[in-house]
Every structure is written in structure tokens, then in C-alpha cells.
Amino acid sequence: MLFEYLLSVFIFPGFLFIILIAFICEWIDRKLYAAFQNRVGPWVTGPSGLLQPIADFIKLLTKEDIIPEGADALIFRAVPVFALALVFTCSLFLPISNLMGLLSFEGDLIIAITLMTLLSIVFFYAGLSSSSRFSILGAERSMLQLLSYEIPFMFSMASVAVSTGSLSIFGVVEAQKDRWLIMGPNVLSFIIFLLAAQAELERIPFDIPEAETEIVAGWLTEFSGRKLALLRLTKNVELFYLSGLASSLFLGGPLGPVIHGLESLLYPAYFIVKSLIILFFLSTLRSIFARLRIDEAVNFLWKYVIPLSVLQFLLVRVAV
Amino acid sequence: MSINELVTSPVIIFMLSLIVAWILYTIGGSVAVKSKRSLNKSKPYACGQDVPAERTPVVIWLFKFATAFLVIDIVAYLLILSMGSPLASPVRELILAYGIVTLIALITIIRR
Numbered sequence: 001m002l003f004e005y006l007l008s009v010f011i012f013p014g015f016l017f018i019i020l021i022a023f024i025c026e027w028i029d030r031k032l033y034a035a036f037q038n039r040v041g042p043w044v045t046g047p048s049g050l051l052q053p054i055a056d057f058i059k060l061l062t063k064e065d066i067i068p069e070g071a072d073a074l075i076f077r078a079v080p081v082f083a084l085a086l087v088f089t090c091s092l093f094l095p096i097s098n099l100m101g102l103l104s105f106e107g108d109l110i111i112a113i114t115l116m117t118l119l120s121i122v123f124f125y126a127g128l129s130s131s132s133r134f135s136i137l138g139a140e141r142s143m144l145q146l147l148s149y150e151i152p153f154m155f156s157m158a159s160v161a162v163s164t165g166s167l168s169i170f171g172v173v174e175a176q177k178d179r180w181l182i183m184g185p186n187v188l189s190f191i192i193f194l195l196a197a198q199a200e201l202e203r204i205p206f207d208i209p210e211a212e213t214e215i216v217a218g219w220l221t222e223f224s225g226r227k228l229a230l231l232r233l234t235k236n237v238e239l240f241y242l243s244g245l246a247s248s249l250f251l252g253g254p255l256g257p258v259i260h261g262l263e264s265l266l267y268p269a270y271f272i273v274k275s276l277i278i279l280f281f282l283s284t285l286r287s288i289f290a291r292l293r294i295d296e297a298v299n300f301l302w303k304y305v306i307p308l309s310v311l312q313f314l315l316v317r318v319a320v
Numbered sequence: 321m322s323i324n325e326l327v328t329s330p331v332i333i334f335m336l337s338l339i340v341a342w343i344l345y346t347i348g349g350s351v352a353v354k355s356k357r358s359l360n361k362s363k364p365y366a367c368g369q370d371v372p373a374e375r376t377p378v379v380i381w382l383f384k385f386a387t388a389f390l391v392i393d394i395v396a397y398l399l400i401l402s403m404g405s406p407l408a409s410p411v412r413e414l415i416l417a418y419g420i421v422t423l424i425a426l427i428t429i430i431r432r
Contacts (some may be wrong), residue, residue: 010340064352064353078359081342082341085341089337092333104328124386143382143383143386239356253415
């Protein structure tokens with residue numbers, strides 16, 4: 001019992017699996033981004049560059065670790081560890097190995113989204129504690145962006161909860177046994193969810209908090225060595241988490257045609273395939289758009305996406 | 321509370337993930353090149369210009385606004401979801417959310 005528990009927390013579908021799949025997500029993202037730009041992308045380490053993200057991670061771990069003068073050393077050290085722990089906890093809500101995630105209770109939809117908001121606040125701390133101009137600018141921008149994408153994000157989750165009548169990810173997945181949520185009035189909330197996820201991940205077109213041509217790397221500027229390694233891993237796990245959440249809320253997560261006796265093999269396979277489809281959409285969005293300025297991003301989100309999300313919520317409410 | 325409920329509670333899982341993240345961090349520390357402190361290295365990044373390291377207190381209003389926003393946001397989310405049928409027990413979620421927000425506010429007040 002205890003052994004099984006430890007196995008599921010640390011190996012599958014726990015931390016080790018999440019770290020590995022996050023690296024694979026980064027590899028797919030980089031490969032796709034490169035393919036859209038007519039480049040090869042990573043291809044030296046491992047079969048067609050599959051091990052490149054792991055090699056990058058190890059390289060960054062062995063680099064020297066600098067704390068700049070004027071930085072708030074305690075928070076500066078704590079930020080990478082806390083950020084990684086937050087996304088790990090988030091990922092354990094995902095129904096990877098069967099219909100129920102490792103962490104599952106009534107109301108975990110709220111906790112899942114609260115933890116994501118907390119992650120943005122941890123990033124804000126990262127910028128604030130490093131006391132460089134670029135970091136502070138980046139932190140401010142990411143906070144402004146948080147204030148604008150949070151509402152559509154919550155509305156799309158709320159319409160999912162209303163149309164399935166459940167507040168837990170397990171309940172939402174189970175309600176999709178006959179029909180996926182995307183085949184219905186929720187298709188609009190799926191699009192809004194993807195947009196908000198892109199803003200949450202700070203990727204193009206919403207990557208102004210870390211626009212490297214003007215403010216170096218935003219709140220990430222002063223981090224180096226192992227801290228940068230952990231923060232990059234955090235970003236990758238976040239990418240996997242949001243694609244997994246989208247797939248389990250709208251595409252039925254681990255559900256699919258099942259051969260009796262092979263459930264434990266087929267559920268993770270379906271889940272991963274669906275998450276990778278979402279990841280493909282996110283990478284495509286990233287490669288075909290240009291960066292929005294911060295005022296443009298906030299304008300766009302407040303003037304168009306938020307009214308649309310309210311409308312969509314009312315639509316779902318009427319349809320149910 | 322049974323042992324099964326205890327080990328699958330989010331707090332315990334968060335502790336475990338904190339430990340895993342800290343282990344990764346210490347592994348990094350033990351294999352990394354030992355850094356020699358020098359004046360140039362520890363300067364904040366400014367493209368070679370001589371810009372002093374500074375703590376800017378200006379953004380604090382934004383932080384206050386964001387924290388208040390976070391609280392109101394979650395409450396609104398709960399209210400929307402309890403439209404028609406009141407939630408069975410939102411107490412645990414509320415306590416967790418508010419506890420975390422209070423912690424953040426305390427850290428900010430103490431460190432700044």
C-alpha cells in the first residue's frame with residue numbers, strides 16, 4: 001500500500017514521469033517552432049535531438065550560480081524551488097493514469113486554477129527580488145497580463161463546471177463519457193481557454209513580459225545556473241500541465257475506446273496523445289503570430305476576450 | 321481522518337514536491353562550478369552600462385491591486401459556480417486560498 005503510493009507519487013504518474021514528459025514537450029515545441037521557421041531545430045543529442053532539453057538542463061545545473069548584488073537573497077533563492085513545487089502539485093491533479101488524478105476531491109478545479117495564479121505571483125516575486133530594471137519591468141508586465149487573462153480563464157473553466165455539473169476534474173472527465181465537451185456550446189470556451197493558456201505561459205503573441213528584444217528576459221534576466229535550470233523546467237511542466245488540463249476538460253482526457261484488461265495502458269496513451277494535440281495548437285499559435293505590445297495585449301484581452309467569455313458563459317448556461 | 325486521506329491531501333503532496341524540487345536544487349549546487357565573487361559578475365545586467373542595483377518600491381501598488389484582485393476573483397468564481405445550487409462545502413477551498421494569499425501579503429510586508 002505504502003509502496004504503491006510512493007511509486008505513484010515519485011515514478012508514475014508522479015514526479016519522474018512529469019519531468020520526462022515536460023522535457024519531451026519542450027522538444028516537440030522547439031522542433032515544431034523550428035519547422036515553421038524552416039529550420040532543423042535540435043538534432044545533435046539523441047535521436048533527432050530528443051535528449052537536447054535534458055542535456056540543456058544538466059548543463060545549466062553545472063554552471064556557476066550567481067546572486068547579483070542588491071538582490072533579496074532569501075526570496076531569490078526560494079523562488080525557483082517554490083515555482084517548481086507549485087507546478088508539480090498542479091500536475092498531480094491531472095487524470096493521467098486513470099480517470100482520477102492522484103490528487104482528487106470535490107473542488108479541485110478551483111485549487112488547480114488558484115495554484116496557477118500563485119505561480120504568476122511567484123514569478124512576480126522573482127522579478128521584484130532581483131532588483132534589476134529589466135526584471136522589475138518584466139514582473140510588472142506579467143502582473144498586468146495576469147490581471148487581464150485571469151477572468152476569461154476562470155469563465156471558461158466555470159462554463160465547463162456548469163455544463164457538467166461538477167467541480168472536480170474527475171467529475172468533468174466522467175461526464176464526457178458519451179460526448180466530449182468540445183462538441184457542443186463549449187467550443188468557444190475551448191478557444192478562450194487556449195488563448196488564456198498562451199497568455200499564462202507568456203508565449204507569443206502574449207510574450208511581452210519576457211520580450212527579449214527590449215527587456216532581455218523579463219523577470220528571468222538575473223537568474224543563472226541551477227536557478228535558471230529549475231525555472232526553465234517549471235516553464236516546461238507548466239506547458240504540459242496546461243495542455244493536459246485542456247485535454248481533460250474539453251477532449252475527454254484519458255477516455256477513449258478501451259479494450260477490456262488494457263485500461264492501465266490505454267488511458268495514459270490517450271491522455272498523452274490528446275495533450276500533444278493541444279501542444280501542437282499552442283506551438284502553432286506561437287509560430288504564426290507576432291508579439292503584441294503590453295497595452296495592445298491588455299486592450300485585446302479586456303475589450304474582446306472578456307466580453308466574449310461572459311457571452312459564452314451565458315450561452316452555456318442557457319444551453320444546459 | 322484516515323491515513324489514506326492524509327497522504328493524498330494537497331498539503332502533503334505540496335510538501336513532497338517541495339522536497340523533490342529542493343533535492344534537484346541541491347544536486348545542482350553540489351555539481352556546479354564554485355563561483356568566485358567578483359565585482360563585475362555580481363552587477364545587475366545592463367548591457368555593459370554602469371547602472372546601480374536598486375530596489376524600486378514603485379510597483380507595490382500594482383502588487384496590492386493584484387492581491388486584492390486574486391481574492392475577489394476566487395470569491396466571484398465560487399459565487400458563479402454556486403448559481404442555483406449552493407456549493408456543498410467550499411470551506412476547505414476558501415481556507416486554502418485565503419491562507420495562501422495572507423501568507424503572500426505577510427511576506428511582502430515583512431521583506432519590504
